Amino acid sequence: MQRHRAGEERRPLPPRSDRFYKLGDDWYFQVRGGACFGPYPCREEARRAVEQFFKREKDGSERKIALIHPLINRRA
Numbered sequence: 547m548q549r550h551r552a553g554e555e556r557r558p559l560p561p562r563s564d565r566f567y568k569l570g571d572d573w574y575f576q577v578r579g580g581a582c583f584g585p586y587p588c589r590e591e592a593r594r595a596v597e598q599f600f601k602r603e604k605d606g607s608e609r610k611i612a613l614i615h616p617l618i619n620r621r622a
């Protein structure tokens with residue numbers, strides 16, 4: 547069930563989609579603003595990468611986290 551986010555209380559709910567998606571055998575995730583990250587070999591690894599992404603964003607650190615990489619094709 548969708549809920550209103552902060553600042554949306556008196557407006558209709560905007561369309562929302564799942565953060566995770568699969569292309570071929572690879573999993574990806576998308577964040578607000580349209581940035582996409584992946585590929586990951588399974589949905590669970592993509593989910594862990596999302597957690598790391600938001601943890602990094604929340605604490606403001608700039609450290610590189612190996613699980614997170616911008617959308618690129620790593621397959622030959």
